[in-house]
Amino acid sequence: MRLLILIGFAFWMVACTPSGKQTSSKEAFSSDSIQYAQGFTVQRFDTYTMVEVRDPWDSTRLLQRYLLVDRTKSVPGGLPKGTIVKVPVKDIVIYTSVHAAIIDQLHETDKVIGVCEPRYMDTPAIQEGIQAGRIADLGEATSPNIEKMIEIGAELVIASPFQNSSYGPVEKIGIPIIEGADYMEAFPLGRTEWIRFYGLLFGKEEMADSIFKETEQAYLSLKDLTANIDNRPTVLSEKKFGSSWYVPSGDSYMAHLIEDAGADYMFKDLPGAGSTPLAFETVFDKAIHADIWLVKYNQSSEMTYKDLRSEYTPYENFDAFKKKRIYTCNTGAVPYYEEFPIHPEYLLKDLIWIFHPELVFGYSPRYFREMP
Template identity: 25%
Template sequence: MRELSLLAILWSLIILNSCVQHADSETSITPNQLDQEKVSIEYAEGFDVVYEPNFIKVVTQSIGENTSFTDSVFIILDSTTILDESCKIINQEEIRLACQSSTHLAFLNELNQLSQVVGLCGLEYVNNPEISEVIKENEVIELCMTDQIQLENLFQCNPDLFLIYPFGSSQNNDYASKGIHTLLIAEYLEKSQLARLEWIKLFGVLTGKSKEANAYFESVKQAYIEQKEATVPTDKTFIMNLPFQDQWFMPSSKSVGVELIEDAGISYYYSGEKGTENISHSNEQVWNDGVSADYWVIIARREANYGLADLIAEESVYKEFLSVQNHQVIFCNTATADYFSKGVVEPHIILKDLCYATGQIESHTPQYFFLLE
């Protein structure tokens, strides 16, 4: 076992140094780069930042057993450092970023670095007016047609770094051969809301805003933990979501979304079910359970003035649900609230919304979740 550990450390050192070759001349380090605040990782498992005298190495990696990958980029602090050709080197100053997910924009927006974004997959899905306005002003290029990346558009925006999902990663080799640096980002695989939020530190390092990222993370973390600790657990239960055709895809009891709602003091109706993937239930089963679940948390895209009557119009059995009868349907309308993007960097506000809806706090203006009337 000990030998294996030593071997692993040795291998890590080899990997770490394999890209780096030091020039004989004296080092030339930019003062503002030396002044950068370091980031340390507290919750996140999917990335790491390694600080060396001449460079910073940003590593991303898979979490859990469902995927397996590791990726890295290098930020050179010493301009005389020479790296192997296979290393992906980026420059923090004036970095041009392309993003495959609008969630990345939320992190960059909090760091006031949206101007670095030159390309995005799914411009039409950005429903945060603040972000939408900036990307429109900056003439950010649409990178995707259906699910496919449009290479011509990607070349047109000419990014220094393309932030991509790990699935379909065989395409990465293609990007590399065309001279486009990529970095695999899988913040959605993290096991807690704060771990997901902590990815802001990675974006901080990439854009030279580590200090701001640390400050933002700390403030949100404090607010979240304070609210969570102030919450009184209850014996109330909740079900989630709406059916897709004949199936209800309930999140796993271990999912980040469920844990966030449970932090508001209510328990998941399907908490006894095992596994880390979504749980598929038939209409019958959820109709049967909906009659006794106290709350119903729905995250869906509907018209702006969507109400309880509209919900019942979708399926008349819903009027038998305890949550509907007691007006305890907690709804997040993704057509008006930027839950999937901005929500990732504002878990403290989401938690407050949920606590307000479940009666844990008396005064609050909901931003994401509210009780359906």
């Protein structure tokens, strides 16, 4: 009963408006200025800013329409149908460590009052808030503590959408859910460009634009280093997880990073922008002779060839294993997942170091190491 009362109380906090006539356009920041991201568009009107997020699994479908309105003013009338978000946002809940890192880049971690799965939150400011009790632990992202979410006064949730899934009870309590589909972007700089959307939410448009432009310049400068490379090593990525090997699809950001770093990705013709589960035999037949193998893992100790063989003996039959051309990234020891969505140039430089070390002579890699 107490939860029902709290849910009823929450409904007055946020509302969606019915269809109506839009105000005349006065575009200072239009969708035309989005350079790489394919998942969202922005249009600025007299009294609100409209951000439309496309469904990454169905390009003909709109995932969400957000109407950003100044929280210091009354909600304007005649708005189109969409989810009203009062900006700059405050009292927010985040589900992922990636979004924690983005918010940290914008210097807005003080607006976070709750997180899901805090064990994965590596951003120092977020961890400090959790330890001090300023940021609530809301449990698992798949089943967050709704009552606590309402009790702490959450006004907004930022989460990552998944295909054919819902947010369960969170959808029923009247709190806007920002569906951050940035991870489904095909191009590395497209994923980074989502910081411009988050900048709009926090009233940090100029800072977000500056971060993006600096990243873009650094990334393109590194990409230019490999523009005329003829010798492009073939590359295999990841390893088995359970019964499947989830390889980056051919239009994924990882596939594009490998290409931009001057290599030839073995599964570049695989359709899609995410990852694709394949049988071990399929991967083996295609990539047995790959020159280089990139492996990410998460464990307390450094992974060795002996460890990899013990994990699954047939790994030893790949040429990259036999020739000691495996490079690993321990995501439990370095801030890989927190950094590369915002700074793909860090990862690009690591990959250039692996594929063409002569182009970045003297460079010490940030994430990857030669497997011992």
